[in-house]
Amino acid sequence: QSALTQPRSVSGSPGQSVTISCTGTSSDVGGYDYVSWFQQYPGKTPKLIIYDVSERPSGVPDRFSGSKSGNTASLTISGLQAEDEADYHCCSYGGRHNHYVFGTGTSVSVL
Amino acid sequence: EVQLVESGGGLVQPGGSLKVSCSASGFSFRSYEMNWFRQAPGKGLEWVAYISNSASSIYYADSVMGRFTVSRDNAKDSLFLQMNSLRGEDTAVYYCGRDLYSYGYTPGYWGQGTLVTVSS
Numbered sequence: 001q002s003a004l005t006q007p008r009s010v011s012g013s014p015g016q017s018v019t020i021s022c023t024g025t026s027s028d029v030g031g032y033d034y035v036s037w038f039q040q041y042p043g044k045t046p047k048l049i050i051y052d053v054s055e056r057p058s059g060v061p062d063r064f065s066g067s068k069s070g071n072t073a074s075l076t077i078s079g080l081q082a083e084d085e086a087d088y089h090c091c092s093y094g095g096r097h098n099h100y101v102f103g104t105g106t107s108v109s110v111l
Numbered sequence: 112e113v114q115l116v117e118s119g120g121g122l123v124q125p126g127g128s129l130k131v132s133c134s135a136s137g138f139s140f141r142s143y144e145m146n147w148f149r150q151a152p153g154k155g156l157e158w159v160a161y162i163s164n165s166a167s168s169i170y171y172a173d174s175v176m177g178r179f180t181v182s183r184d185n186a187k188d189s190l191f192l193q194m195n196s197l198r199g200e201d202t203a204v205y206y207c208g209r210d211l212y213s214y215g216y217t218p219g220y221w222g223q224g225t226l227v228t229v230s231s
Binding site: 001003032034036038045046048051052057089091093096097098099100101102103104105 | 148154155156157158161170172206219221222223224
């Protein structure tokens with residue numbers, strides 16, 4: 001049960017776009033279209049921002065978008081804003097016995 | 112409104128036991144599969160355990176297999192995690208979670224978490 005691989009940190013200036021990768025295997029990311037992304041501020045509960053690879057829950061700005069190619073999923077934040085500075089975690093369904101697999105987490109900094 | 116409220120966390124010595132609970136409201140608890148997740152200080156999220164709506168299917172992460180037991184009481188809208196033989200690496204905030212929909216696989220709703228600290 002290995003964690004999905006994410007970059008430790010990414011940064012960008014306000015208004016720029018940043019992309020966070022999430023690399024797994026054919027047993028998780030590559031095998032199912034059940035990739036989700038969470039935003040988490042320090043000391044707070046994770047908040048769902050993308051599900052089923054590219055769907056946004058109600059209330060999540062369309063600056064957040066998701067995609068997948070093979071065993072790698074990606075989260076793109078367009079028009080970066082100061083409030084986007086947070087940790088981001090990807091998650092994939094991993095089959096019945098390895099139900100959910102999470103990424104290593106990425107810290108996004110707004111310069 | 113979906114609400115999940117964890118309780119029961121605290122300080123426990125290595126080798127000890129602790130039972131954390133999750134009280135659910137705002138939805139038909141008996142209709143949903145549930146999960147426990149955890150996050151160690153400064154670390155990423157980790158799935159811990161899954162239980163189907165009728166408790167007929169239960170799965171655990173390798174890291175807790177044989178030490179943790181998940182259960183539920185659908186009559187009381189409650190989820191439980193019994194943790195035995197606790198180790199320092201079990202120190203974490205424990206969250207209960209409900210999938211976004213009754214179909215699909217997205218941990219859409221989370222509680223506020225309860226902190227479990229394993230230390231002598």
